[in-house]
Amino acid sequence: MNYKVKEVADLVGISIRTLHHYDELGLLSPAKITEAGYRLYSEEDLEQLQQILFFKELGFSLKNIKEIINSPNFDREEALLQQRKFLQEKKRRLENMIETLDKTIKYTRGEINMSDREKFEGFDFSKNPYEQEAREKWGDQAVDQANKKLEKLTAEGKKELGNEADEIYRNLAALKDKVSPASPEAQAAIKKWFDYLNSNFGDYSLQAFKGLGQMYVADERFTRNIDQYGDGLAKFMCKAMEFFTDSNTRT
Structure with a gap:
């Protein structure tokens, strides 16, 4: 329907x-x-x-929701179970706050005494606790894995790796205003990026590669860094990575 x-x-x-x-x-x-x-x-x-x-x-921003549901690791049933867990925790926190509120009403009426600590039970002003756990599960795993591998490299190794990535970015930036993301030239260039990631940062499946491309436009940190090579490069790479994934999945 x-x-x-x-x-x-x-x-x-x-x-x-x-x-x-x-x-x-x-x-x-x-x-x-x-x-x-x-x-x-x-x-x-x-x-x-x-x-x-x-x-x-649960307090997630729309940008982060998009990033999570577009992640290659996202699973709907698992998300529902996780959301239930988060809402149960939110329910517990709200019940604690209601209890504190009820005590405060009685305290205001002179019916009970309250310590200063008791007056603030149930409040939590930390960063959204649900968001961090969800991002670790669905949004940032590939990035975290890459960072761990980078930490193990020597300074010279990091420099060589950076130069290789720089060359790939510049090549793609030179193509973005001349050809479509689905063109043979763009697909050959994006394959170099796919091979680069798999050679240096673990096993990137085709779907993970596609999901990473989506993060390039969903997460402003990625967009800002990639677009230093040319405005619109992040979007161009996202489309090229999507076409690359879909084409190779069909074959």
């Missing part, structure tokens, strides 16, 4: 503008668009929207 935007908005209780915004971000794009331009959402789209809203309830 397909749903129009207004039907999804009414079903979920969010605004049409929010759904349009998710589409613009590439976070949730409808399965079909009619010839008249109407968005049609599938059951799978609704499932993804549910995932997005669970993460949003």
Whole structure:
């Protein structure tokens, strides 16, 4: 069954503008668009929207949600179990805060005494504890693995590795305004990047390679570093990596 935007908005209780915004971000794009331009959402789209809203309830930014659900390591059932765990922990924290609030009301009425420590039980102003665990599970594993390998290299080894990466980036930057990401030239250049990563940073599957490319545009840290070689290079590499993965998966 397909749903129009207004039907999804009414079903979920969010605004049409929010759904349009998710589409613009590439976070949730409808399965079909009619010839008249109407968005049609599938059951799978609704499932993804549910995932997005669970993460949003837990305090994740839209940028991080997109990064997580586009990760090659992302598994929907595992995510649901993890979200349940996070929400149970949030429930526990809220119950502690409600208990502190009830005590404070009684304290204000002069019915009980409260220590200064008791007045702040349940508060937690640390960085989102759920986000860090989720990013470690779905978003940053490839990056962390690469960093560990880099730490073991000598200064000369790091320099050689950097020069090799620099050459690949410059070659891709020279191509981005001349050919499409799917062109033979771009695909030959992106294969060098695929081989470079596998030779130096462990086993990158095709899907992991594709997911890494998606992170180049989803994570501003990647985009900023890569685009130093030329504006739009991160997006060009993302598309080239996606085409490379899909082409080699078919064969």
